[in-house]
Amino acid sequence: MxxxxxxxxxxxxSATACTQEKKDPAPGGSLQNRFVNNVPFLTKQNDFVYVDKASLKPVTNQKFKSASVYTSTGFAVVENEKNEYAVIGGGGKTVLKFSASPISLNVVNGLTFYKKDIEYEKKMPAWKWEWNILGGDIKKEQTYHNIEIGVLETNQILLHKDIPYLEDNYYLNFVSVDDHHVFWNGSLYEIKKGHLTKTEYxxxxxxxxxxxxxxxxxxxxxxxxxxxxxxxxxxxxxxxxxxxxxxxxxxxxxxxxxxxxxxxxxxxxxxxxxxxxxxxxxxxxxxxxxxxxxxxxxxxxxxxxxxxxxxxxxxxxxxxxxxxxxxxxxxxxxxxxxxxxxxxxxxxxxxxxxxxxxxxxxxxxMILPDQFINKSWKFGKINSYMGMDDLYIIPIEDENQLRTKGLWNRSTNTWEIKPEYHEISVLDPEKQIYALQKEKDGLYTLYDHKNKKNIGSKAYQSINSEGGVSVKQNSGENLYYYIDIYSGKEYKE
Structure with missing residues (x-):
């Protein structure tokens, strides 16, 4: 699209169109793919351990405060009890050591790009102090963030920089140009043996x-x-x-x-x-x-x-x-x-x-012709995702100012999902897996639209495309863990 x-x-x-990026195949073949089948499993002690997706048997004895699913290249971000973050590879081997810097990952062309980003207060020279004339205070520090962006497979660092918090930022928005080139931050890079060389500025x-x-x-x-x-x-x-x-x-x-x-x-x-x-x-x-x-x-x-x-x-x-x-x-x-x-x-x-x-x-x-609508309807931003083809999520407000959403098929001019839901979230556009929220502030349920059936019997406060869910406990606090969005299987004790 x-x-x-x-x-x-x-x-x-109007409408809003969004895209979801497809994950690249892992360059390591079956060895890496084996670790993709490891998922974070929540224990009764509120620790995360990695288990085999099918058997639910632990694959290591490591425990973490929080953990992500593995990338297609076989890496995951974990957090320890000290609120430090690290990247682990297959078998739990540490690839990036624990530090206070939060870490994000993105896979492009079979390479795993990482970003470490942490805020800190930097002491400034006297001519950069901020004077508060009315209060008499002097601010001698400014908020900076330290950013490091690199490639996990080769340990290549593409950028390491301290910048004022409000002045600039860098993102993991790498774009594949072809199998041997990526575009990032205004430059074109050639990939040779996993190493990036800048070729155009x-x-x-x-x-x-x-x-x-x-x-x-x-x-x-x-x-x-x-x-x-x-x-x-x-x-x-x-x-x-x-x-x-x-x-x-x-x-x-x-x-x-x-x-x-x-x-x-x-x-x-x-x-x-x-x-x-x-x-x-x-x-x-x-x-x-x-x-x-x-x-x-x-x-x-x-x-x-x-x-x-x-x-x-x-x-x-x-x-x-x-x-x-x-x-x-x-x-x-x-x-x-x-x-x-x-x-x-x-x-x-x-x-x-x-x-x-x-x-x-x-x-x-063009999407929803007038002959198929109620004349009292008003429309909001229509959503369409890459992989949805001619399916559109259309928000409607009726004469009673009730706002709902439905899934419209432009090719057949029919409602695939009637506009009876407060929210329809797209989890997998190609396999047509959705999270449906019937009422405002209500719970989300999983729905397999391709096979026209609900998935599992549970409902959640939130569901994301990686299977991360939250449920409200009796204490009022939210509990976070993972599920399989295709089967509804929960990864927790």
């Missing part, structure tokens, strides 16, 4: 098909891993678009206008050729002439404020915002690379979001 983000100030009929946008954009002095260049020479150079951002229809030159102004300047403009123009490449992939040239269009379509085009390229298709998306309070959403036309204008196109696995994460295209009427 291709999800594209834009900045739009006014959207009412100052990348401002990663594109499909191993392409990327670099910037220099307010100009942009497009590159590909397949060739050393740039595909395009000297590209400039623009909010103006010119297109001819017969003898008339139609000039569109403030196209894709942003509230704040984006790092890469939504329209890039080659000043040598006047070719315009629209966001998101900048992969094709917007037509300079309209081949055919009706008078009403020309009037629409003259008001166009949004132009996007629909990837993996010959089409561009043309949007005009309708300020009628009964509509308050975009109206659409489409134009192909040859300049042919059309009112509709086939379904494409492509989504456009505004800067708040609200779905702009396809809009609610």
């Amino acid at each position: 291709k999800i594209i983000v834009l900045n739009v100030l006014f959207v009412l009929t 100052n990348i401002v946008e990663l594109l499909e098909d191993r392409r990327f954009i670099k910037s220099s002095n307010a100009t942009f260049s497009m590159f590909s891993l397949d060739q050393k020479k740039a595909i395009h150079t000297g590209l400039k951002g623009t909010e103006t678009l010119s297109i001819r229809f017969g003898n008339e030159n139609i000039l569109l102004k403030e196209v894709n206008k942003e509230r704040y300047d984006p790092e890469v403009p939504k329209l890039l123009i080659d000043r040598k050729t006047d070719d315009v490449y629209p966001f998101p992939q900048y992969e094709k040239i917007f037509p300079k002439h309209i081949a055919q269009a009706t008078p009403s379509q020309i009037d629409f085009i003259k008001k166009t404020s949004l132009v996007y390229s629909i990837t993996h298709s010959p089409y561009f998306l043309l949007g005009v915002f309708n300020y009628d309070h009964d509509v308050w959403a975009f109206d659409w036309l489409y134009i192909d690379t040859k300049g042919n204008v059309t009112e509709s196109i086939g379904q494409y696995d492509f989504k456009v979001l505004d800067q708040l994460g609200n779905l702009v295209w396809p809009d609610r009427k």
Whole structure:
């Protein structure tokens, strides 16, 4: 599912599209996969021990205050009684020693990236003291955090830095470019024997098909891993678009206008050729002439404020915002690379979001047509996850202001799950495992939508995609442990 983000100030009929990252296969084969079958098991003493998922027999004699499930590469984060964190590998072997720094993991291209991050108070020189004139206090320290990011398999440290808490941060948002390259923090890395070498710098946008954009002095260049020479150079951002229809030159102004300047403009123009490449992939040239269009379509085009390229298709998306309070959403036309204008196109696995994460295209009427709704309904943010195909979670508010959610199938125009639930959480979009909450502040139950059946007989305060659940005890405190979200099996005494 291709999800594209834009900045739009006014959207009412809206949705939020989210993605869940697939875990990479472990590079260690069966040896690593053997440890993936180990799960954290909660004992009566409120300790976690790792057990075999099938037999529930302990695999080591180690006990932890908290423990995570193993990654696909065979690593887990554990916490001891001193509130210190470590990473263990197969058989409980310590890979990163215990320290006060919380640790997070992410698997990309079969490598396990880790992040250690801890806050601390740093003494500052006198010229950086903060003076409180009214109270007379002097703050001589500032909050910093120490960040370390690296690769567990090779012990390679990619970054180790102390930074002011509010000024900057670094994340484990590594992106796979191909089997031998990853993108992170504005740079491209080549992987050789598990070791990362930086090969490209100052990348401002990663594109499909191993392409990327670099910037220099307010100009942009497009590159590909397949060739050393740039595909395009000297590209400039623009909010103006010119297109001819017969003898008339139609000039569109403030196209894709942003509230704040984006790092890469939504329209890039080659000043040598006047070719315009629209966001998101900048992969094709917007037509300079309209081949055919009706008078009403020309009037629409003259008001166009949004132009996007629909990837993996010959089409561009043309949007005009309708300020009628009964509509308050975009109206659409489409134009192909040859300049042919059309009112509709086939379904494409492509989504456009505004800067708040609200779905702009396809809009609610494309997903849930008017003939299938109650006229008194109002709609909230529609959720769609990678792997859900044409299934959408749609929030509804009825005439009594009761808010519920249902699961709608766009292909069949039917409710897969009727809008009778306060919350529908997606745990595994491909296997269609959901957590259903019937009422506000109620408990969650597991549901296997593919097989149309409930999973297990228990209900929980919360359930996450890794099987972490919480239940409220008689004392009022929450108890946390793990379950198998596919069978409902609980990993606790």
